[in-house]
Amino acid sequence: MSLTRISATEASAAIAAGKLSSEALIAECLERIGQREQEVRAWAFIDPKLALEQARQRDREPARSRLHGIPIGVKDVIDTCDMPTEYGSPIYRGHRPVCDAACVAQARELGAVILGKTVSTEFATRHPNKTRNPCNIEHTPGGSSSGSAAAVADGMVPIAFGTQTSSSIIRPAAFCGVIGYKPTFGLINRAGLKFLAESLDTIGTLTRTIPDAALIVEELSGMPATSFDEVSLLEPRIGFCRTPYWDQADAGTQANLQSAVDRLAAAGAKVGEVTLPDEFAALAETQIIVSAYEFFRALTHERTRFPQLISASLTERIAAGGRVSRAGYEESRGLAQTARKQVADVFRDYDVLVAPSAPGEAPRGLESTGNPIFGLMWTLLRLPCLTLPHGVGPHGLPLGLQVVGRRGEDAHLFVHAEWIRRRLDE
Amino acid sequence: MSLTRISATEASAAIAAGKLSSEALIAECLERIGQREQEVRAWAFIDPKLALEQARQRDREPARSRLHGIPIGVKDVIDTCDMPTEYGSPIYRGHRPVCDAACVAQARELGAVILGKTVSTEFATRHPNKTRNPCNIEHTPGGSSSGSAAAVADGMVPIAFGTQTSSSIIRPAAFCGVIGYKPTFGLINRAGLKFLAESLDTIGTLTRTIPDAALIVEELSGMPATSFDEVSLLEPRIGFCRTPYWDQADAGTQANLQSAVDRLAAAGAKVGEVTLPDEFAALAETQIIVSAYEFFRALTHERTRFPQLISASLTERIAAGGRVSRAGYEESRGLAQTARKQVADVFRDYDVLVAPSAPGEAPRGLESTGNPIFGLMWTLLRLPCLTLPHGVGPHGLPLGLQVVGRRGEDAHLFVHAEWIRRRLDE
Numbered sequence: 001m002s003l004t005r006i007s008a009t010e011a012s013a014a015i016a017a018g019k020l021s022s023e024a025l026i027a028e029c030l031e032r033i034g035q036r037e038q039e040v041r042a043w044a045f046i047d048p049k050l051a052l053e054q055a056r057q058r059d060r061e062p063a064r065s066r067l068h069g070i071p072i073g074v075k076d077v078i079d080t081c082d083m084p085t086e087y088g089s090p091i092y093r094g095h096r097p098v099c100d101a102a103c104v105a106q107a108r109e110l111g112a113v114i115l116g117k118t119v120s121t122e123f124a125t126r127h128p129n130k131t132r133n134p135c136n137i138e139h140t141p142g143g144s145s146s147g148s149a150a151a152v153a154d155g156m157v158p159i160a161f162g163t164q165t166s167s168s169i170i171r172p173a174a175f176c177g178v179i180g181y182k183p184t185f186g187l188i189n190r191a192g193l194k195f196l197a198e199s200l201d202t203i204g205t206l207t208r209t210i211p212d213a214a215l216i217v218e219e220l221s222g223m224p225a226t227s228f229d230e231v232s233l234l235e236p237r238i239g240f241c242r243t244p245y246w247d248q249a250d251a252g253t254q255a256n257l258q259s260a261v262d263r264l265a266a267a268g269a270k271v272g273e274v275t276l277p278d279e280f281a282a283l284a285e286t287q288i289i290v291s292a293y294e295f296f297r298a299l300t301h302e303r304t305r306f307p308q309l310i311s312a313s314l315t316e317r318i319a320a321g322g323r324v325s326r327a328g329y330e331e332s333r334g335l336a337q338t339a340r341k342q343v344a345d346v347f348r349d350y351d352v353l354v355a356p357s358a359p360g361e362a363p364r365g366l367e368s369t370g371n372p373i374f375g376l377m378w379t380l381l382r383l384p385c386l387t388l389p390h391g392v393g394p395h396g397l398p399l400g401l402q403v404v405g406r407r408g409e410d411a412h413l414f415v416h417a418e419w420i421r422r423r424l425d426e
Numbered sequence: 427m428s429l430t431r432i433s434a435t436e437a438s439a440a441i442a443a444g445k446l447s448s449e450a451l452i453a454e455c456l457e458r459i460g461q462r463e464q465e466v467r468a469w470a471f472i473d474p475k476l477a478l479e480q481a482r483q484r485d486r487e488p489a490r491s492r493l494h495g496i497p498i499g500v501k502d503v504i505d506t507c508d509m510p511t512e513y514g515s516p517i518y519r520g521h522r523p524v525c526d527a528a529c530v531a532q533a534r535e536l537g538a539v540i541l542g543k544t545v546s547t548e549f550a551t552r553h554p555n556k557t558r559n560p561c562n563i564e565h566t567p568g569g570s571s572s573g574s575a576a577a578v579a580d581g582m583v584p585i586a587f588g589t590q591t592s593s594s595i596i597r598p599a600a601f602c603g604v605i606g607y608k609p610t611f612g613l614i615n616r617a618g619l620k621f622l623a624e625s626l627d628t629i630g631t632l633t634r635t636i637p638d639a640a641l642i643v644e645e646l647s648g649m650p651a652t653s654f655d656e657v658s659l660l661e662p663r664i665g666f667c668r669t670p671y672w673d674q675a676d677a678g679t680q681a682n683l684q685s686a687v688d689r690l691a692a693a694g695a696k697v698g699e700v701t702l703p704d705e706f707a708a709l710a711e712t713q714i715i716v717s718a719y720e721f722f723r724a725l726t727h728e729r730t731r732f733p734q735l736i737s738a739s740l741t742e743r744i745a746a747g748g749r750v751s752r753a754g755y756e757e758s759r760g761l762a763q764t765a766r767k768q769v770a771d772v773f774r775d776y777d778v779l780v781a782p783s784a785p786g787e788a789p790r791g792l793e794s795t796g797n798p799i800f801g802l803m804w805t806l807l808r809l810p811c812l813t814l815p816h817g818v819g820p821h822g823l824p825l826g827l828q829v830v831g832r833r834g835e836d837a838h839l840f841v842h843a844e845w846i847r848r849r850l851d852e
């Protein structure tokens with residue numbers, strides 16, 4: 001297998017067995033980046049010498065963890081002490097934090113090599129940045145974890161950190177055809193993340209395999225390693241959840257999901273159609289109210305000192321946040337709290353839910369990062385979500401299938417998502 | 427009234443009426459600091475010229491809010507872009523963030539003047555810093571919001587931000603004889619706070635009056651202004667909660683609380699003795715496990731790169747955090763979650779609970795900031811807490827009385843705490 005398509009899990013085993021060096025792996029990543037970056041524009045910062053130097057250092061040491069020697073991309077809203085961190089905003093041009101974010105420092109402690117910073121949209125909101133979809137550079141990669149999704153999809157790095165407040169991991173992963181994983185809220189420590197909406201912001205990953213998503217969250221959080229050995233023995237109970245926003249999915253996406261679910265049923269899954277409580281139809285709007293109230297506060301320094309350096313679309317969203325009253329915010333938080341309790345019932349008969357990842361394939365053009373609608377509710381509910389590539393859209397671009405797990409049961413999500421992936425790949 | 431004892435609410439009214447200038451108020455604060463700082467050591471950084479210049483600027487403008495022209499101290503774990511922010515650690519000597527924390531930027535937007543940075547213990551943990559108790563400089567001011575409590579108590583500033591992860595607002599406020607207020611978790615935005623334990627860290631305030639505590643949280647969060655006009659008409663239902671840790675309170679504190687509760691009953695409150703569910707006895711230990719797991723991760727950069735610059739006591743607590751398994755952490759989070767639900771029943775018959783703020787008066791010596799036991803449970807439960815001075819200990823130092831409210835009902839807490847204060851001051 002080409003080193004630009006190897007998974008972190010495979011690379012880790014090869015490094016542990018002495019069959020691969022971190023240096024060789026990272027040299028391949030850098031070569032791929034050299035070939036493709038001009039088109040894809042996935043990186044906000046990369047320092048090949050620094051990366052290779054750290055790889056050679058790792059190669060001289062005993063393995064510290066399963067992440068030893070593995071290159072990782074870091075979304076540019078997460079602080080790094082040896083690389084600039086610009087939060088996707090001209091306000092922070094050249095900014096260099098003094099301290100690594102917790103997830104970065106932990107990855108380094110565990111032997112990983114931070115390969116570089118991946119492009120974020122403006123403060124991880126919707127306003128696009130320079131990245132293009134590696135599947136077709138005329139199309140958006142999605143956002144806000146644009147660079148992380150594009151870099152992983154294009155074979156530039158096996159793992160990248162992303163963040164999700166609305167749909168910022170799931171959407172770009174689906175658009176670029178990779179695994180996007182948003183953990184249960186709070187599973188990866190957020191110290192050193194530039195906050196946008198603190199009750200929602202979640203650090204997660206972009207990878208090319210489901211075991212890689214498991215690998216990194218396990219190492220950072222101390223979760224036991226998930227065994228994928230008995231995935232084929234599972235008898236999953238899958239809830240097909242069209243969500244209240246089904247009409248916003250295009251016909252191809254609807255048909256793709258329906259046929260996937262039919263195939264999973266034929267492959268032995270017990271599949272049922274999930275009807276969410278009526279109140280869940282309001283959850284997308286609820287997420288928008290909660291996040292806007294928090295944006296307005298979290299970005300006070302920027303909006304008061306540098307209003308001219310904030311995009312028009314973010315300026316409008318911040319202003320909307322300023323108009324949300326505390327009572328309105330608390331009402332929305334209350335709705336979210338109630339829905340978090342109700343959703344336990346939804347899962348009573350199911351191991352996981354299957355839902356759309358995005359309304360369709362990546363839209364053409366770079367002016368928009370696409371519609372986040374299919375992430376909002378799940379982020380607000382704080383459930384673990386994983387998108388896997390399945391099917392293609394009318395322009396031949398990847399479509400995603402979102403698998404949603406019970407809160408705190410990320411390992412259960414991983415094995416069931418892997419069962420689904422294998423059945424759909426057959 | 428001396429300007430060094432004036433409340434922010436009174437100052438605000440005087441400024442609005444044209445009877446007081448921000449410059450005059452801040453000049454008085456600076457004079458007091460000049461007289462007393464050598465003894466009290468409340469400030470990590472202060473720039474008199476910058477403060478006066480900003481005060482004069484405010485005086486030239488129309489009032490932006492009730493905080494217009496009011497000086498505020500900021501605990502040195504909260505980022506400021508125009509002053510150093512050292513997080514109470516030699517690792518960050520001279521560090522200057524590029525961005526104000528959300529609460530600082532909001533306070534400035536609302537017209538407040540950031541007077542300076544108040545001393546924090548090391549990363550807001552228990553390891554003491556240089557501050558002394560202004561009531562008796564041989565005694566600790568408590569921690570970790572040591573400088574904020576001491577500065578407010580000593581008349582150097584009417585309001586200061588503090589933070590609480592264990593008991594870091596309530597304890598120093600009680601020890602220094604001021605109002606300490608820890609809001610419902612999440613009420614003040616935390617962007618730009620140096621995280622210690624993100625599921626617990628709460629920004630709050632040290633003030634000399636309860637309306638001042640209300641004033642600032644209302645302005646930042648958009649809560650409606652609390653009216654104190656009808657406080658005397660209240661008929662409070664007060665639960666006397668000795669807590670499972672009552673034995674750790676000294677005899678004088680126990681007697682002080684008991685007599686306070688008797689007086690409140692005599693003054694017309696309906697007082698009952700609260701028995702918490704048995705499981706609550708484990709909540710202090712639960713808080714310790716949750717916070718330690720999070721410390722270990724949040725401080726990864728510091729513990730891996732600067733272990734020699736971390737105090738022995740914090741090093742030990744971080745190491746303990748490294749030994750907490752994810753399963754142990756999740757079990758503790760589960761206990762906390764259950765207790766958060768159960769506590770609603772505790773409040774069924776009561777408006778507020780009254781509990782100890784600390785085991786006794788401020789201990790002699792500066793080697794310890796005192797025992798945080800009476801804050802741990804309430805912080806874990808995410809309830810709003812307010813301590814008010816009542817009684818004195820054997821050395822004549824202040825004792826505190828903690829009033830605990832229902833989650834999200836901070837305004838209800840304010841008026842009931844004010845009723846209690848007035849009855850006890852009669």
